[in-house]
Amino acid sequence: MEAFEPTIIAFVCNWCTYTAADLAGTARMVQSPRLRLVRMMCTGMVDPKYVIKALLSGADGVLISGCHPGDCHYINGNYKARRRVKLLNEILTGFGFDERRLKLTWVGASEGNEFAATVNRMVEDIRALGPSEAAAVQAL
Amino acid sequence: MPSVARLPVENGNPVRAMQELLRRLLAEDDIVGVFAPRQPPAKGAVMPSLITDPEALASVDPASPSFPVNAAQQVARLTRGDLDGKLIAVLRPCELRAFTELVKLNQGSLQNLIIVGADCHGAFDNDGFRAFMESNGGKPGIDNSADFLRRVSAGEFTAAANGGPALARACRACEHPAPEHADLTIGLFGQDTSRDVLLIPGTAQGEALVSRLGLATSGSGAGRDEALTRIRAERTAYRDAMFEETRAATATPAKLAEYLAACVGCYNCRAACPVCYCRECVFLTDVFAHEPWQYLGWARQKGALRMPTDTLFFHLTRMAHMSLSCVGCGQCSNACPNDIGVMELFRTVAARTQSAFDYEAGRNPDEKPPLTVFHQKEFAEVTGGHD
Ligand code: SF4
Ligand code: SF4
Ligand code: FES
Numbered sequence: 001m002e003a004f005e006p007t008i009i010a011f012v013c014n015w016c017t018y019t020a021a022d023l024a025g026t027a028r029m030v031q032s033p034r035l036r037l038v039r040m041m042c043t044g045m046v047d048p049k050y051v052i053k054a055l056l057s058g059a060d061g062v063l064i065s066g067c068h069p070g071d072c073h074y075i076n077g078n079y080k081a082r083r084r085v086k087l088l089n090e091i092l093t094g095f096g097f098d099e100r101r102l103k104l105t106w107v108g109a110s111e112g113n114e115f116a117a118t119v120n121r122m123v124e125d126i127r128a129l130g131p132s133e134a135a136a137v138q139a140l
Numbered sequence: 141m142p143s144v145a146r147l148p149v150e151n152g153n154p155v156r157a158m159q160e161l162l163r164r165l166l167a168e169d170d171i172v173g174v175f176a177p178r179q180p181p182a183k184g185a186v187m188p189s190l191i192t193d194p195e196a197l198a199s200v201d202p203a204s205p206s207f208p209v210n211a212a213q214q215v216a217r218l219t220r221g222d223l224d225g226k227l228i229a230v231l232r233p234c235e236l237r238a239f240t241e242l243v244k245l246n247q248g249s250l251q252n253l254i255i256v257g258a259d260c261h262g263a264f265d266n267d268g269f270r271a272f273m274e275s276n277g278g279k280p281g282i283d284n285s286a287d288f289l290r291r292v293s294a295g296e297f298t299a300a301a302n303g304g305p306a307l308a309r310a311c312r313a314c315e316h317p318a319p320e321h322a323d324l325t326i327g328l329f330g331q332d333t334s335r336d337v338l339l340i341p342g343t344a345q346g347e348a349l350v351s352r353l354g355l356a357t358s359g360s361g362a363g364r365d366e367a368l369t370r371i372r373a374e375r376t377a378y379r380d381a382m383f384e385e386t387r388a389a390t391a392t393p394a395k396l397a398e399y400l401a402a403c404v405g406c407y408n409c410r411a412a413c414p415v416c417y418c419r420e421c422v423f424l425t426d427v428f429a430h431e432p433w434q435y436l437g438w439a440r441q442k443g444a445l446r447m448p449t450d451t452l453f454f455h456l457t458r459m460a461h462m463s464l465s466c467v468g469c470g471q472c473s474n475a476c477p478n479d480i481g482v483m484e485l486f487r488t489v490a491a492r493t494q495s496a497f498d499y500e501a502g503r504n505p506d507e508k509p510p511l512t513v514f515h516q517k518e519f520a521e522v523t524g525g526h527d
Contacts, residue, residue, distance in 0.1 A: 048460035
């Protein structure tokens with residue numbers, strides 16, 4: 001049997017974490033290839049639907065990452081994102097999703113190192129957790 | 141403790157006393173209409189109606205055990221602009237709580253409204269109501285309701301004893317049987333409703349009305365508090381058992397899929413829900429009309445794909461949208477053509493989400509819905525301790 005390799009969908013904000021991801025790339029930092037980046041203008045526009053849809057259609061984990069508190073380029077999008085993630089965690093863990101599958105982090109534009117480390121840590125965690133609880137469910 | 145008035149009941153029928161109260165209110169110069177549940181011309185369930193002719197009040201029935209729709213959305217319609225005076229709205233406690241949520245979301249306003257609530261013994265779902273009507277010998281509407289009040293306060297209908305009809309599960313699990321922040325409350329609990337019912341002002345506006353109508357106030361509503369405490373305790377116990385049962389039945393995504401296996405995606409539950417506030421539901425658009433190759437991709441990934449798709453997606457998204465405002469009225473279950481325990485599921489989730497934000501739907505009109513506000517430092521656990 002093939003070893004399980006997780007698929008992680010990441011929603012990252014254009015101004016901070018995406019820039020950090022770019023930096024990690026151009027600086028050739030070693031990162032797991034199991035992450036699929038989706039660039040958003042702000043974490044405040046990550047609709048809960050995106051997270052739910054990702055987890056139901058094959059993602060083993062979802063990462064949302066944006067600017068540090070106080071640094072959001074739309075003033076408070078990241079604070080709103082934090083409440084949405086709190087809400088989603090309450091809903092999803094009630095149906096047996098492990099709460100480690102949904103992660104919110106703050107990674108600033110200059111923190112390429114931190115980005116690479118966050119990705120590697122999350123991939124490790126999810127690899128250890130195994131496939132999503134929804135993986136075997138044949139309904140979306 | 142506000143002073144309490146008593147409304148005398150003649151011929152043993154408290155519904156007539158409620159009608160009489162509304163007639164007196166409608167006769168006041170500044171009252172333009174009464175919004176209340178009304179018996180249909182033929183036998184059937186009550187429907188919320190907007191009444192301007194006092195004659196039409198003769199079929200108003202706030203005590204009916206039928207509950208085909210939560211009226212919050214309809215009241216909201218009447219408050220989105222000016223009226224030439226005040227409107228009396230007669231609402232069940234859960235309708236009032238749902239309306240309160242709509243007010244917070246700027247879809248309704250308390251401004252031109254005088255809210256009259258009544259203690260709620262609960263109601264049947266649509267099937268249960270038909271069974272009740274048959275078992276009660278097809279009397280005219282409001283006599284049925286008076287019989288219902290008498291029998292339910294004697295403890296009937298709380299379980300499907302002897303195969304008879306039982307109240308809707310939503311009502312048996314409802315720990316808010318008394319109206320919260322109504323201007324006037326019609327007190328039924330602990331009263332001999334064949335003799336009189338209570339009229340309890342809850343706001344300054346309510347107090348003013350009671351004194352304008354010249355109703356004598358008499359201190360306390362003896363027996364009501366005790367009855368209310370007992371009813372709350374019974375319902376809370378039933379609710380907690382329901383939560384346990386539902387949690388166990390939906391503890392994994394696979395079990396949730398099983399729970400929703402009969403769902404055909406008709407979205408009746410969404411249409412019936414008073415706090416599904418989106419003006420246009422994304423599930424009614426073609427945002428999720430996928431390409432054939434996408435379906436094929438999902439099928440290959442999982443070996444097989446249930447169609448219609450997006451069943452879990454719909455329900456989980458609805459939870460993310462409105463569980464913070466769910467008032468547990470049960471209309472979703474009532475509307476489901478496939479007997480899915482939608483209310484059980486949504487209330488169970490709502491209990492989690494509302495308590496996570498220390499919020500309770502409908503509790504207080506001045507409370508902000510949790511997703512419309514934030515604090516700089518909160519929920520550090522979400523970001524692994526970094527805030
Ligand atoms: S989800 Fe169901 S129980 Fe909750 S408010 Fe909507 S219709 Fe009522
Ligand atoms: S009413 Fe029932 S069948 Fe229709 S969408 Fe809701 S749960 Fe599914
Ligand atoms: S712009 Fe980066 S989180 Fe809002």
